[in-house]
Amino acid sequence: MDKTVLVTGGTGFLAVHTILQLLRQGYTVKTTIRSFSRKESIIRALNEGGLTNPDNLSFYEADLSADTGWDGATKNCDYVLHIASPFPAEQPTDENELIIPARDGSLRVLKAARDAGVKRVVLTSSFAAIGYSTDIENHIFTEADWTDEHAPIMPYIKSKTIAEKASWQFMEREGGEMELSVINPVGIFGPVLGDISSASLDTIIKGIVAGQITESPAFTFGVVDVRDVADLHIRAMLHPQANGERFLATSDGAMSFYDVAQLIKRHRPSLASQVAGMEPTGKAYYVRMSNQKAVTTLDWHPRSKEEALLASIDSLFNR
Structure with a gap:
């Protein structure tokens, strides 16, 4: 592949799986990290994923909260997969601690990509931007649904909704020739690579196995395998019909x-x-x-929710 792809937030669970798949497919890959001290963590994770030669991967220091570094990171890129997003260990007292970096970070990346002549950006949003303003009892959620950011919702859910809406508005007003696709995953599970895990694994899987979670509330959640979400990003990056569309990434059930x-x-x-x-x-x-x-348009076929969860468990406890 004579194409260069920027993956933002390379130390993230989804990002490192996406980098692995892109490198395996022959792309030249750039990734942003907040500090070069995290570079070895990514290389270890890729090695664990079976990649022995990271020569086609380069690292750029950039933070979603600052303009510095983004011009260099997006330069000469054909595509940008904007996966980086702040995820809180706990809900902040001030919701703007999440909303501002999520929204402004997405706009910062989109502007840099547009100015660099990037063909298409694929933005990682969330089911949080789809599923929190409608009674779940009598509804099947699709990409046509939007969370109401004015509803009484948690700051993280609000931040993902506002960031995605701001991204679509930017494209409409200032996007120029650049294209945008959005992926809206539910809870992402699947195998850990190296020491790069996720909040879903660290709270739900570890909490249940350790006996720390002792009650099952009425809350239910969708499950999707990280390998399938990475694959969906690449499909949305390439497919002509993905331009201007959002795709709900979930296994069945x-x-x-x-x-x-x-x-x-x-x-x-x-x-x-x-x-x-x-x-x-x-x-x-x-x-x-x-x-x-996603199944019909992009020929995407995700693993079952059970396979995704068991892959998480095995990678955490049978290493």
């Missing part, structure tokens, strides 16, 4: 914490001893989502 606990007990009995009994604390209404747009 949804899970509760209780379901995950039962999956572990059933399929990984060696880990079952600490898993709490975890009876449901209320009636769980399973969120329903359609992945048909």
Whole structure:
């Protein structure tokens, strides 16, 4: 491939899997990191993923909160996959601590990409920007749905919604010839590479296996494998019909914490001893989502939610 792709936020769980797939497919890859001290972490992760030669990968120091570095990172790139996004360890007291970097960071990347003559940007948004303003009991969520940022929602959900809307508005007003596609993943699971994990794995999987999560609330969530989300980004980068579209990235079905606990007990009995009994604390209404747009338009075929979760468990506890 005589094409260069920038992947933002290379130390992220999804980003490092995406970098791995791009390098395997022969692309020249650039990635941004907030500090060059994290470079070795990415190289170790890629080695664990089976990549022995990272010669086609280069690193650029850039932060979503500052303009410095983005011109160099986007220079001579054909595509940008803007995956970097602030994700809080805990909800901040001031929602703007999340909203401003998410929104302004996305706009910063889009402007730099446009000025560099990038053909298409693929932006990683979230199901958070789709599924939090409608009664889940009687609805099947699709890409046509939007979360209402004025509703009483958590700061992270609000930040993803505002950042994505701002990105579409930028494209309409100032995008020029550049194209935009958006991916909206649900909870991302799958195998850890090196020491690069994710909030979903560190809180849900580790918490259930360690017996720290003892109750299963009515809340249910979609599951998707990180390898499939990386693949969907590359498909959206290349496919002519992906321009101007958003794609909901989810496996079929949804899970509760209780379901995950039962999956572990059933399929990984060696880990079952600490898993709490975890009876449901209320009636769980399973969120329903359609992945048909990605399946039909981009010929995307994700792994099952069970396979994604078991891959997470195996990579965390059988290393």
